[in-house]
Amino acid sequence: MAKIKIGSRKSKLAMWQTYYVQDRMHKAGIETEIITMETKGDKILNTSIAKIGSKGVFTEELEEQLANGGIDIAVHSAKDMPSKLPPGFSLIAFTEREKSNDVLLSNNLSLSLDDPDKPVVLGTSSVRRRALLKLHYPHVKTVDIRGNLQTRIKKMEDGVCDGLMLAYAGVHRMELSNMIVKIFPNDEFVPPVGQGCVAIEAADSLEQDKIEMVRACLNNRDSEDCLLAERAFLRKLEGGCSIPAFALATLNGDELTLSAGLVSLDGKKNIQSSVRGSRSEGVVMGEKLGETILSQGGKEVLQEIRREQADA
Numbered sequence: 001m002a003k004i005k006i007g008s009r010k011s012k013l014a015m016w017q018t019y020y021v022q023d024r025m026h027k028a029g030i031e032t033e034i035i036t037m038e039t040k041g042d043k044i045l046n047t048s049i050a051k052i053g054s055k056g057v058f059t060e061e062l063e064e065q066l067a068n069g070g071i072d073i074a075v076h077s078a079k080d081m082p083s084k085l086p087p088g089f090s091l092i093a094f095t096e097r098e099k100s101n102d103v104l105l106s107n108n109l110s111l112s113l114d115d116p117d118k119p120v121v122l123g124t125s126s127v128r129r130r131a132l133l134k135l136h137y138p139h140v141k142t143v144d145i146r147g148n149l150q151t152r153i154k155k156m157e158d159g160v161c162d163g164l165m166l167a168y169a170g171v172h173r174m175e176l177s178n179m180i181v182k183i184f185p186n187d188e189f190v191p192p193v194g195q196g197c198v199a200i201e202a203a204d205s206l207e208q209d210k211i212e213m214v215r216a217c218l219n220n221r222d223s224e225d226c227l228l229a230e231r232a233f234l235r236k237l238e239g240g241c242s243i244p245a246f247a248l249a250t251l252n253g254d255e256l257t258l259s260a261g262l263v264s265l266d267g268k269k270n271i272q273s274s275v276r277g278s279r280s281e282g283v284v285m286g287e288k289l290g291e292t293i294l295s296q297g298g299k300e301v302l303q304e305i306r307r308e309q310a311d312a
Contacts, residue, residue, distance in 0.1 A: 007071030078194030083234040093200040093219035098169035100196035104182035106163035123161035131244040134267025169196040190246035193230040229282030236290025
């Protein structure tokens with residue numbers, strides 16, 4: 001049986017995901033080799049993702065290796081993937097999804113966001129989280145903090161902020177759930193597309209038998225149907241991780257519910273909608289919901305966001 005070369009970023013969380021994938025493949029009798037590298041998003045930590053440019057910030061170097069055969073597959077956090085991949089690349093598998101909520105992490109277990117007279121500073125690198133905080137907790141101030149989870153916690157301990165807003169999945173995988181002081185409900189803080197799921201990318205030139213081997217071993221059908229719907233929505237908005245868009249698909253048997261939307265950077269305009277239908281129609285539902293959000297003022301909000309980001 002052919003050996004699968006797995007590419008990954010070097011961060012502790014990225015390696016957790018990679019070892020998880022490797023373990024699943026070993027249990028299926030597939031031989032693997034892990035090859036690690038740093039991406040642009042890992043190297044440039046003093047600039048926001050929006051300013052670096054969201055396209056390929058965590059994927060470009062891995063895709064170069066996929067294209068030249070240095071690796072067979074790349075392991076990603078699905079939420080880091082652009083809505084449109086470059087020509088010649090595809091996501092071939094989605095693992096079982098972890099809880100998709102945002103959480104508040106702090107050393108101060110009594111930290112609360114509920115008192116508007118009590119100033120709180122939260123660290124986050126996400127434009128979506130900042131915008132939704134302005135909507136739901138306008139008294140909360142934010143500071144841009146990037147880097148791996150351990151780096152962010154160190155900055156918090158150094159007094160840069162009172163708490164961190166993060167994805168539950170990463171916190172849980174790094175065994176830091178004891179620091180969670182609040183789990184934000186998904187109907188209030190709708191997560192970004194793909195949050196909680198690991199995505200496997202390959203070049204379209206990869207041998208078909210390897211693609212089938214990887215899919216059989218790693219792909220979770222429920223995750224795939226949900227993420228394809230969410231990604232179709234984001235693609236219609238032409239969005240990546242530099243716009244405050246959000247989408248979450250859930251399944252009840254064969255019925256798929258997709259809730260999605262877009263919020264302005266100041267949190268004052270929040271355009272949200274949802275749609276239900278057959279899981280087999282997820283991509284069409286995502287595209288239609290994207291059109292709905294754009295027609296309900298989303299187009300103007302996007303123009304405003306891109307204008308503000310260009311001026312920043």
